[in-house]
Amino acid sequence: MRQLLQRAGARAAALALASAALLAGAAGCDGGPTDMSGKDGSPGAASADSIRVTPLDGAKAVGPGDRVSVTVPQGRLERVAVRQIEAADPVDLPGRISADGKTWTPEPGARPALAAKYGVDVLTRDDDGRRAARHTTFTTVVPAHRFIGYFTPENRATVGTGMIVSVNFNRPIKDRAAVQRAITLSAEPAVRVVGHWFGDRRLDFRPRAYWRPGTRVTVGMGLRDVQAAPGVYGIQHKTVTFTVGRSQVSTVDAASHTMRVRGDGGRLLATLPITAGAPSRTTYNGKMVVSEMYDVTRMNGSTVGFGGEYDIKDVPHALRLTTSGTFLHGNYWASSDTFGSRNTSHGCVGLRDVKGGSSSTPAGWFFDRTLIGDVVEVVHSDDRTVRPDNGLSGWNMNWSAWQQGSAT
Secondary structure, eight states, X not given: OHHHHHHHHHHHHHHHHHHHHHHHTTTTOOSOEEOOSSSOOOTTOOOGGGOEEESOTTEEEEOTTSOOXXXXXXXXXXXXXXXXXXXXXXXXXOEEEOTTSSXXXXXXXXXXXXXXXXXXXXXXXXXXXXXXEEEEEEEEOOOSEEEOEEEESOTTEEEOTTOOEXXXXXXXXXXXXXXXXXXXXXXXXOXXXXXXXXXXXXXXXXXXSOOOTTOEEEEEEEOTTOEEETTEEEOOEEEEEEEEOOOOEEEEETTTTEEEEEOGGGOXXXXXXXXXXXXXXXXXXXXXXXXXXXXXXXXXGGXXXXXXXXXXXXXXXXXXXXXXXXXXXXXXXXXXXXXTTOOOBSSOEEEEOOTTOOTTSHHHHHHHTOOTTOEEEEESOSSOBOOTTTTTOXXXXXXXXXXXXXXX
C-alpha cells in the first residue's frame, strides 16, 4: 500500500511540475528542453526534444513576416503560450492549436510586436498521459525607420461641429490602406466617418455633414508595427477622445462687410461688422474651420509672402482659419468706421478691437464664445474657394469626392 501511495505521489508531483513549467520558464529557465515523462524516449512517448519551436531558441531580429509555430510529431499539444517578456505590459500573441493537436500557429493577421522579446512555453501530452514541456525565447527586429502621426484635435477636447480629425505623418506613406485601417473612429451617437488622403503624409476624417452637438468621438491610433513603406513601421498605440460641443457657424459676407453668427438650430446670435481682404489681397471664399486660438499673436507679412508690408506684434483675439495664414482676428489699428463699410486687410477677416484686447469688443465677444472646430464660411469675395487641404477646409469637398480619397 505504501509503494502504491509513493508511486501516486510521484506521478502527481510530475504533473504539478509540468503545469508549473509554463509559469516558471521565463524566470530562471535556461531555454533547454524539459522532459516530463521520467522515461527514456520510447516510441510515442512525450519528449521535450521532439517539440519543434519556430523561430529557434535565442533567435534574434525575427521579422514581421517570419513564421512563428509549434509542432509535435507524437502526442498532442496541451498548452502553448507566446508572450512578451521584459515588458511593462506583457501581451500574448493570440494563436490556436490545430484540430489534430499537432500544430500551434498565430491567429490570422496576428504577429509579434517589433522590438520585443518573446518567451514560448509549450506543454504536450502523449497517449499515455505523460507530459513534456519546453521553453524558448526569441527577439524581434528593431526597425531602422519609424513613423508617427501628429493628430488634431487634442485628447479630451471639446470642439465645434465642424471639427475634422487630421493626422499628419512624419514620413511618406506608401501603404495607405494599411495605415488607414489602423486608425479607427467611432462616434456616439453613431455616424459614418470616412478618411481622405491629401498626398502621402496627411489623412483627414469627417462625417458627411457637421457633427451633431453632444457627439462623443473615440479615435484609435493603432499604428504600432504597421508597415507604411518598405522598412518603415509605426510606433503609436493610443486612444484619443473628444466631445462635440454646441453648434456655431458664422458666415462672413465680404460684399456687405458683415458676419452673421448662428448657434444651435441656426438661431441668429449676432450680426457683426467686419473688414475683409482689400481688392488686391482678397479673402478666400468657402468653409474654413478654426484650428488655433491665440489671445495675442504676432503677424508678420514676410512669413506669408507680403514682404515688409506689415509686422504687428500684438494682434489680439486671433483665430487661425487656414494653414497659409488666413485669420479672423481683432483689429485695433483701423478706424472704427472701417468695419462694416470697406475691405482693407491682406486677406484676413478683421473685427473691431482695442489694443490689448477686450471682451466687450466684437472681436472679444466672438473669441470668448468660439471653439476649435467652429466653422467660418466666407461668401461673396472676389477670390477662389479655399483648397480643401488648406487648414481643416475639407467641408468644401462634396461627399462623393471625399469618399474617393479613401484608401479602404
